[in-house]
Amino acid sequence: MIGKIFPKSAGSFKGRIRYIFGCTKHDHEISGIRTISHNTMSRDPLPAILQGNEEDVLEMIKEFDSVETMRRMSIDSDKAIKPVFHAMLSLRPGESLTTAQWRTAVQAYMADLGFDETNQYVAVMHQDKDHQHVHIVANRIRLTDEFSMVRDSNERSTSLDSVSRIEDRFSLTKAPKPKDTWGVSISHAELQASIRDNDLPMKHKMIAKIAGAIERTQATNGDMFDFVKSLRKQKVYIHLTLNEEGQPKGISFEFDGKHISGRQLKRSRLTWHKLTTQEGIKYDPETIRELQAEIARRDSEEQERLRIYYYEFIPVSGRRRKPIYIKFTGRDYQLQKLIKELLELIDAIFDAIFKPRECRLKVRYIEYVPGQPLEFEEEQAIELH
Template sequence: MIGKITDKGIGSFRNRIEYIFGLRKHEHALTTIRTIGRNCFSPDPLRNGHEKDKIDVEGMIAEFDAVEKLRDNAIDSDRVVKPVWHAILALPPGEHLNDKQWSEAIDMFLSDLGFDETNKWVAVLHGDTDHEHCHIVANRIRLDEEFSMVKDSNERSRSCDSTGRIEDHFGLSKAPAPSETWGTAISRAQMEAAEREGTIPLKHKMIAKIAGAVEATQQAHGDMFMLVSLLRRQQVYVHFTKNADGQPTGISYEHQGTVISGRKLKRSRLTFQKLTTQEGIEYDPETFRELEIEAARRDAEREERVRVFYLVLRARNRRPIRLSFKARQQKELEDTIKAIIALLLSLLGIRANWELEDKKPGEPYYQLRSDWVTLPRAEQEQELAIAWEEDPALAL
């Protein structure tokens, strides 16, 4: 079972309640909706049927919204609170709980997250996808004398512990913990848009790049310097936040002009603390200034590496000639070799005309047309094709 807690909201519960009862645009078809449980006096919005014109959520919205108004009248405080709480419990494909079991699972989950009988809540089951899932909307304000709030510290950690307890209780398959995977939730709408446009959402693209760099650093028993260097090769750049002592307290990642903190990307693995403790990326506080300088670099890593190229000369009815060269930049190598070839041809009385022709995507060919002035015209046109090929084994 997977438990997901969405961002908390302020103000009215209208949007969330209308959403879970199918009155707002949804990511999947809604033909099976059932109210599994609720802790409020208002009647079940589905009591008159499931058609949109028969679903009546007004009483429930008014009851949920009234709690914050009561609190505002009873407590003299300017502190802004976020009472709107929305969570989803989802089973993997093929697994099933009946309504009674779902009700028990919801009670366990809400209790583990700190809700009690003084909180307003409603739970609705959606059974239209390949995996059953239940939406829970709750009010974090308790109807007690202090109108206390349900605390949200370590909320996601407690959510994982609770879903694990539910899995054990009902004999469900165990979902991997977030600290064991790189996966992140992606909505159906995002996936469909990515398929149409041939793109992957930026957040998921960034996580894939960072995950590869982290795993490569782990395999090499590397440190933060290695991780920063590997990320730069992926065009992912690192920013640090510091405390008063000048030591890092957080890390953010930049890709394609967008900066996202490690906490928002994947708080269970990509914060600075998780990288250095859980993921085993070595870090020496004495070297942080040098690490900042390294992280600030933006030059392409491949321009610093020695690259091996092959020059292939092919002429009609002649065996190809293959020469290897090492260089840091391909353009410098090309200019040098072109000058050498032009010099050799000039010694033979050949006038050369270079033309760039793309034979294959990403594989440049230079077409050399030469005029042999001492031969009959029928033999004047000769072609010499020069292809550049890069050795897959790059020497550092």
């Protein structure tokens, strides 16, 4: 079982409640919806919804929304709150629970997260082919005289522990914990792109390469220098963000010209803090300069890939005076040959059609390596006549 807590929100419960009852478009096919349990005064809206009537679901939404209104009238506070809680409990394909078992699982999960009978909630199961999952929408405001809020500190670790107990209770397949897996979620857009390109998403490629470098560094009890070298063999390069003391506070990874921060890749394992503490990659603050020098190193192939070339065409007579530049990189060696062939073609065209009398084109070859002075090849004049 996997437990997922969605971002909390302020305002009305309308969007979340209509979503779980199938009143709005879903990003997955739903072959069946079943109300598991709810503790509201309003009745289960599903029977009416199946008949095309949303009056009951609107009544439930109104009941949820009214609690924040009462709280605002009773408590003199302008502090912004986010009462809308939305979570999902999802089984592996092929596994299933009865309605009674789901009801028990939902009540145990809610209790573990700090919700009680004074918190409104509704739980609805979606059957997606052979994949059962239950959505829970709850009000974090307790319907008491104090209108206190359910605390959300450490809720994600609490959620993991609660799901583990539910798995044990109903003999479900144990889901690996985040610290034990390199798995990373994939967005719908990334999935579509990977299908279109017949290739893995960039995040997954980078995760695989970085994970391998971490495991190799750990196997040799290595340090940050070893990690950087191992990454470089995978054509992955790191960039550090420094704090006011000149020490690393953030890290990003570069692969194939794309940069993604460690937090965006996998914040539970790939931030600078997690790498040096949780993953055990040793770092000595006294070596920051040497580390930056090691990070700046690229192998010869990568240096050549970064090398930038230009052909500069400067008309030395005629109306046009502005130079023309054609840019290419070290990966585009064949372009040099193409440019020469194009020059020959231009020469032939001008000679055969326009036959200008006093037209000369000066060509200069420019080579640029990032961080180094420009290098110029001897100028060459091409007369077109």
